[in-house]
Amino acid sequence: MSPETTRRRRAIFHERQTYRRRRQRDAARLLAVLGVALFAVPLLWERAGTENDAVAMSSAIIYLFTVWGGLILISLWVGMTAARWGQDSDRAAADPGSESD
Amino acid sequence: MASFNLLVAVCLGYVAILFAVAFLADRIAATGRGRWLRSPLIYTLSLSIYCTAWTFYGAVGYAVRSGLEFVTIYLGPTIVMIGWWWGLRKLVRVGRSQRVTSIADLLSSRYGKSNTLAICVTLLAVIGITPYIALQLQSITLSFATFAEADPSRGWADVSSGLWVAGGLAIFAILFGTRNLDANERHHGVVTAIALEAVVKLVALLAVGIFVVWGLAGGIGETMARIDASPIGEWNVDPGRWSAITFLAAAAFVCLPRMFQVMVVEIDNERHLHTAAWAFPLYLFLMSLFVVPIAAIGLDLLPEGTNPDLFVLTLPLSQGREDLAMLSFLGGFSSATSMVIVASMALSTMLSNHIVMPIWLSWTGSAASVSGDVRSVVLLARRVSIVVILALGYFYYMLSGGGAGLAAIGLISFAGVAQMLPPLVGGLYWRGATRTGALAGLGVGAGLWLYTLLLPGLGGFIPDTMLQQGPFGLSWLRPQALFGITGLDPMTHAVMWSMALNALTFVIVSLITLPDPIERLQGAQFVNVFEHSTGLRGWTGYVAQSEDLLIMAQRILGTSDAQTLFQREADRQGARGHLPEPTPDFLERLERNLAGSVGAAAAHAMIAQIVGGASVSVEDLLAVADESAQILEYSSQLEAKSAELSRTARQLRDANDMLTRLSAQKDAFLGQVSHELRTPMTSIRAFSEILRDTEDLSPAETTRYAAIIHDEARRLTRLLDDLLDLNVLESGQVSLNMRAGTLAQVLDHALSSALAGAERKMVVHRRPEMENVPLYSDLDRLAQVFINLASNALKYCDADRPELTIRVQIQDDMLSVDFIDNGRGLTDEAQTLAFEKFYRVSGEKAGGAGLGLAICREIMQRLDGDVTYLPGQGGGAFRVTLPLREGGRGIDAAA
Structure with a gap:
């Protein structure tokens, strides 16, 4: 196969819209990782009964629910964009790993 | 003071509404209308059966005891939902394409349709879920009792109320959960009812929360200050438990039979996940938002010794807000009933499909499987299973005496069903996972769970000496300190050991055992599900004859309706004529239309008969494999024949070469013979001419010439003799x-x-x-x-x-x-x-x-x-x- 036909079969650079959708999909996948990381932060907090002052319950609540709410908002954005992902799925098949999970 | 009678009346009225909603939803779904019944909102709300009475009431009690640790129960599912692209998407696709009916069915299907595995999973689920059901019964009777105490005019026996509740739930589950044979079909009635209950419990908890924050504490700032001043005012969460319970909740969210039922079996459209991915975490967020304020204010306002598990109920009651308490009661009631209904439905499907039916079929022999009475037997088995499960839950509740031992059962239950996670994840992502591996891992995990968590947690099953010193004095086998690790909290300890050894055993045994062909085929179908299936409904057959479909549709819908439907579809596809292409979309629409007349199961079966199956089944693949084997054999025969032909051709070519060579030899031979004959003949002719034409020859010359002629003639004779001799020899006629x-x-x-x-x-x-x-x-x-x-x-x-x-x-x-x-x-x-x-x-x-x-x-x-x-x-x-x-x-x- 000549280099020209290879290039035609598998586009390396996509138009802007497709590129956007790809990155949104990446974000959707990373969201859970981000959630795990953010929810693991309290593991490092000072607990009651130790020498230093423990984190106050109100701060803990604000942190956790802010993170939680943020994740929900991102997930809302992902869910709304996800409806359009199907449109370039045929082209996505050429992208290694994009449908491989 | 609200009378207890009013409470009972409200409760009965609420149940009546639930029945009516379920009934109407089933009716609407049966006529094929009611698009909203299949909306992502209903799907998201149905997921809320995750929040049981244990979380509705218990979260506040949990917060009183352990601070913010309760939130881990919600964080796990949140992570699973926002990470839907990794896991749930695949799980749902597999569940739809394989048309699984329960998690036991899914695991059994993945590991070569092994019923042994299904039985193990079913038993594990029953052991794990029965105490959980008992917990729901307890919460309902406790909340009844709370109201009864507030109304001293009535005597109240909480044990008998448990029986009534169990009976009522059984009737509901039987009526709406076993209407149809096809467990894979949506139970619109049940799902709609639990969606309604989800709304009720959310509204109830939010109402109590808002009342507490703005009514009692006086605003957010005030509330925060009072929280910080309360006994739970400081961060006090054990890191081990924080991670372990988050993990457990995430695992249980996927593995719990009731969650699997609403999340995978009842899903109508894969795209619902897009909505549920944010809406369900939002639901959980709202459910836990006011837990800590309620706990802190409750600790502040209520007398010491009040059961913190019932703060949601007692706080409004103590403030004289019976209406709010009533709403809160309905919220708790909803949480308990929806969980019990779906859990008993899911478990009954597992019990009847994997334990009762195999036994019944082997008992009655194969004759029964062809007659029509299987349908009624399956339904009966499901109904009996529901009764049995609820009876088990009730007896468990009776035996345990409704004490504090039950409060811990929620997490213990989670840890039990979480043992299904390694075979589930391995089955979805690793083709090398084998049935033996899954069974071994499940056995090890479940055994450790029983030994380190369930039995010690129940109390009385394991003697104290064994807890302290280990069995037979072997201290390294102490149930809560295996291998001498004593520093861990029992829950973290049990989760760590059971999950780690479960996964390890699963992987090692899978690596050293060989899967059978069906397992390998199923493994490939599961792991590569996105390559094998196209859509959520899984109609992949393009071979359907549109004409056959039309004939069938005419019989059911009537000639003109069916033709109109097909014509419209053909127009939509832009096809000429009256027959549309049997695309998956069209088949799905047709199936829905038919379902309105004959029910979804029958419609699905009819289309499946014509289209040839929802997706490729293992039997199909085996048949294909057989066919390819035959083709291979045939082609090897052809190859042999062609080799024979080319051999023959070569022989013919050789023969031809030989003939050509022989012909050339013959020509050369004839040439040589002519030459040999010519030489003597020439001299004979020459000397005989001399003798004839020369008159004055001396007698000596005459004699000499005649002798030459004689010699030459002899030579010729000898030559001809030899030639004749050779000819006779060569021709084989000698x-x-x-x-x-x-x-x-x-x-x-x-x-x-x-x-x-x-x-x-x-x-x-x-x-x-x-x-x-x-x-x-x-x-x-x-x-x-x-x-x-x-x-x-x-x-x-x-x-x-x-x-x-x-x-x-x-x-x-x-x-x-x-x-x-x-x-x-x-x-x-x-x-x-x-x-x-x-x-x-x-x-x-x-x-x-x-x-x-x-x-x-x-x-x-x-x-x-x-x-x-x-x-x-x-x-x-x-x-x-x-x-x-x-x-x-x-x-x-x-x-």
């Missing part, structure tokens, strides 16, 4: 005159003939003692060969004193007679050509026609022997070989 004799006689005769009257003298060396060999052959012909060889030696031996040695040998029934002279022998070229016709060593010196050796070879081959040149003997040497024969055996064949 008749051999077989008789017995000895080699010595033949040699004597031959040598005397050859040497008699010769001009040169030749010494012949013989060894008479070797020559006394009995022969059975054509002795005259043999003698002819010997004469030829001897006279050749006499003619061509160029030694001064020619000598001929005759050597006789017997080897393996073959007699060989060598004629060796002391001349120079034949040149290389002469050796290869000596046996060709008309070959003469040195021109016409010896006067022969060059046919002698050719004739010798022909004779010997007729006699099953041969004559060859024997190089390297110091002179010309020819070897005559001849088989030794007793009688006439084999001669007939040669003749």
